[in-house]
Amino acid sequence: MVLRLWIGLAFFLSGVVLWTDLDTRTQLLSTVTGAGVLASGSGDYLTGSIEMLAGLLLILGLGARFAAALLVTVAMWFHAQQPGFGIDSTWLLLTGWFVIAGVGPISFDRLFGLGLPESAVVFAKPIARFCSLLSVWIVPLYLLGFRILVSWAFFSNGFGNIKGAANTVYVFLPDYWVAVEVPGAIASAITSIELVFPAFVAIGLATRFSAIPLLLIALLPELLSLEGTTHLQWAAMLALLMTGGPGRLSADHLVWKFLRKRYPELAGKAPFPLNELPHVIVVGAGFGGIGAVRALRHAPCRITLIDRHNYHLFQPLLYQVATGGLSPADIATPIRSMVRNQANVTVLMGRVQEIDKEADAVVLENGRRIDFDYLILATGARHGYFGRDDDWEKLAPGLKKIDDATELRSRLLLAFENAESTTNATLRRDYLSFVIVGGGPTGVELAGAMAELARHGLSGEFRNIDPASARIILVQAGDRVLPTFPESLSRKALRSLERLGVEVRLNSMVEDIDDDGVVIAGERVASKTVFWAAGVIASPAGKWLAAATDPAGRVIVEADLSIPGRPNVFAVGDTAASSSWKGKPAPGLASAAKQGGEHAARVVHAMLEERSPPGPFVYEHAGSLATIGRKAAVVDLNVLRFSGAPAWWFWGLVHVFFLAGTRNRIAVMIQWAWAYITYRGGMRLITGGSR
Ligand SMILES: Cc1cc2nc3c(=O)[nH]c(=O)nc-3n(C[C@H](O)[C@H](O)[C@H](O)COP(=O)(O)OP(=O)(O)OC[C@H]3O[C@@H](n4cnc5c(N)ncnc54)[C@H](O)[C@@H]3O)c2cc1C
Incomplete structure (x- = not known):
């Protein structure tokens, strides 16, 4: 891939210079490629354009064989036209390599390679066949x-x-x-x-x-x-x-060839059946579970990954589904496709209901029991309503799952529809009042996205109401929003929210919620739509294990993330409380869950190979990010803090990078670009049976 980028960049820049100033072309190529030898005679815009386009395609790995063939042809043609300018044959040979062999896995060609030959594109199949023949017969000669x-x-x-x-x-x-x-x-x-x-x-x-x-x-x-x-x-x-x-x-x-015949295991065939290896069960395919499974890729074990859903969810972008910016499929990736290439993993869809500690077995909802040698629990967390779950959960849904996000989206959009269709002014005002409880990252991001939707995203679409007049109230019990961020960034986030017209109520507790509104610090606020972003409580893993938990229900684990007294059982991520962050508990963040999962896997791997275990789990905090709206975000990277537009770009890049799956990354970038240019989110559907 490095070679591809290098050659593609050289040609691209060569094309750029040809467009601008021929004289510097040789020199520029010298600095980029280490060889000022592709320069050839008087430039023309056509050649410059071809070099730029084909160079770019080569960099992207999109139609790379054809791009490379075009570049070789252009270089040879130049040489034929103006023999005074030398073409280094090694350059041609290297560029020709991509014509013959195609490009590697990190490329669009590889991505489309499966589907394109069978598509309706004319001649796609014979061309694909020809390319594979080139790879088989000409590559060895080359x-x-x-x-x-x-x-x-x-x-x-x-x-x-x-x-x-x-x-x-x-x-x-x-x-x-x-x-x-x-x-x-x-x-x-x-x-x-x-x-x-x-x-x-x-x-x-x-x-x-x-x-x-x-x-x-x-x-x-x-x-x-x-x-x-x-x-x-x-x-x-x-x-x-x-x-x-x-x-x-x-x-x-x-x-x-000889060795493979003699020793079949060298050809990737296991010398013993997989089912004779120790069994590791990983429950939960979130960041912690997937981190653990991937880190066990080369461990001598068979793994069963159990999740109640068939997808891995990128929770940090859930709020965008809730506000119509993205669709659920953009932030969820099928678990099976994620571990498709890891032969020692079997995926099982099912809900774990209990753990038989005596027999070392997990018990699924359907009664099936599965024995394990090692168990890694990564079952995450759910909303906590400070003991009012039964009354408040229905009235103020939270945001943890895809279903939550589509429910929130339906309630949000339905409120505008109801406001449009009622003739009662008081009711209309109540429908256009939204309350979000909790001023942490989820509440802040949700409030910012709702305000942008109301102020810009719906403009001109209603006839009886002005969506921009909607009240969005963010209630925070503490004295600042984003309490886990440095104070200066909290202040900036507050100012950004206020600029978007969000009413932020600090030092205010929600005391009651009913069908018609909330009571905030003794004051009644009428609202038909209340969302919860205030508290989480860990999954019932602690109950399954009858293990000690902290007040948030997280299992208190040993330094290596195992359960006290159970060295073969581990809890990681949001469901575990580990004092691994300079003596403090690791935060409820995706990176902490991933690192925890990987650490537990390393401990299991060491046990499987009877090696001495790695040291205690130490959480490395890379930083925290939150976005409030277009060009407004805050970033705390420990050594560097910034906000505003640069933070917003940084936030976007990081989220796209960490999303699972190329399809999702591309889909999200397209949706964002579209929304950025038009101010319109395309996913504003009211689905399901929201009230
Ligand atoms: C709205 C929102 C925004 C967030 N934003 C950010 C952010 O910007 N940056 C950041 O770093 N973190 C963020 N987080 C936190 C981050 O997503 C979590 O810390 C992380 O997902 C925890 O990973 P985990 O593996 O512990 O649990 P999860 O990712 O929650 O995964 C748990 C998995 O276990 C499965 N499961 C649960 N119970 C069972 C069962 N009984 N049987 C079978 N399977 C089960 C679930 O289906 C799920 O797949 C956000 C969280 C939310 C909710």
């Missing part, structure tokens, strides 16, 4: 050519060095020899390497290792910062052989 070329270049260089002065070696290659003065011993070592190792590379014997010393020699001019020595493309060819191997026409291939 690699053989690479090997012979590289070997010959080094060997002839070494041969030349024999005749040179004792303390001088010529690096690097025939066209670009550079004399370097080195101690005599080093000169003869370099010469010997150049004489011996090319033979191994040429026949493809221990190629990946033989290429290493040659690569170092190829990099010598760069390492020594010698003027005018820019031959990274030779190093790139060697790196390609080191990472991809020498291909089928090589001694390595024959040796490997």
Whole structure:
């Protein structure tokens, strides 16, 4: 991929310069690619455009074979037109590699590779077939050519060095020899390497290792910062052989074939059946559970991952589903697809109801019992209503699951519909009053997104009401919003909320909630829509295990995240209380859950291999982020704090990066871009049976 980016960037910049100033083209290529050799004659806009477009496609890995073929053609055409400008054949060979072999896994071509051949696109199937034939038949020949070329270049260089002065070696290659003065011993070592190792590379014997010393020699001019020595493309060819191997026409291939026949386990076939391995059960496919499963990828065990849903949910963006900015599928990823390539994992959809501690078994809702050797509980948390769950949960739903988000979205949109259709002014006012309880990140983000929807997203769509007149009231028991952030950022968040017209009530407790409103610090506020973002309570894992819990219901775990007295049972993430953050409990954040899951997996892995366990779990806090609205966010990265538009961009990038699945990342970016330009969210559907 690095090679692809490098070549794509070189051509892209070459195209840019061709558009702007031909004279600097050679120089620019020198700095970018280490070779000022692609420059060719007088520029024209057509060639510049082709280079830019094809370079970009190569970088993206989209139609990369065709882009690379176009670039090779353009470079050769230039050369034919103006022979005075040299084209380095190594550049052409490297670019040609992508024509023959295609691109690697991190590319759009790989993403579309499965579906496109069977699509209705004309000639897609024969083209795909032709490309795969190229990969099968021409790649080995191409690699053989690479090997012979590289070997010959080094060997002839070494041969030349024999005749040179004792303390001088010529690096690097025939066209670009550079004399370097080195101690005599080093000169003869370099010469010997150049004489011996090319033979191994040429026949493809221990190629990946033989290429290493040659690569170092190829990099010598760069390492020594010698003027005018820019031959990274030779190093790139060697790196390609080191990472991809020498291909089928090589001694390595024959040796490997023989070994695989003799020792089938080398071919990925387990020497013993998977079901004889110790059984690890992971309950919950949230951040903690997925983190644990992935960290057990190479552990000698079979894993059963149990979740009551068939998807992993990215909770940080739930509020955008609740306010119509994203659709549920954008932030949820099927669990099976996430672990598709991990052969030691079986996914089971089911709700765990209890744990049989005596028999080491989990019991599912349908009565099925599953035995385990090790158990990792990552069942998260749910809303807590400070003991008023029975009365308040129906009246003020919270935001934890997809169903919660679609319920909130329905209630929010229904309130506007009801306000539009009623002729009673008081009722209309009540429908247009929204109360959010809780001024932590969820409450702040929800309030900001609701205010943006009311002020901008619905404008011009109603005839009897002005959605912008909606009151949005955020109630916070403490003296500032975002209490886990530094005070300065809390103040900025408060100002951003106020700019959006959100009424923030600090130091105010919600004392009662009913169908017609809430009582806030003794004052009645009429509202038909109340949302809860105030408290969470851990899953019942503590009850299942009859283990000690903290006031939020989180299981109090040992330093290695195991349950006291149960070294083979672990709790991680929102369902565990561990004093792993400088003596304080790890926060209820996705990163803490992920790190916890990975740590528990490391402990299990060490036990499976009878190694000494890793030290205690130490939570590394990378920072906290919250967004309030367009161009308004706060970021606390411990060493750096910022807010406003840069924080908003940072927040967006981080969330897209951590979303699971490429489809979701692309979908979210498209939705955001659309909403950013138009101020309209497209997911404003009232679904389900909301009141
Ligand atoms: C609205 C909202 C916004 C948030 N924003 C952020 C943020 O911006 N940044 C951040 O870092 N964190 C944020 N968080 C917190 C973060 O999402 C959680 O800390 C994190 O998801 C915890 O991971 P977990 O693996 O412990 O639990 P979860 O991710 O909640 O996963 C628990 C899993 O267990 C499954 N499960 C539960 N009970 C059972 C059962 N009985 N049987 C089978 N399966 C079960 C659930 O279906 C779920 O898949 C937010 C949370 C919410 C709700």
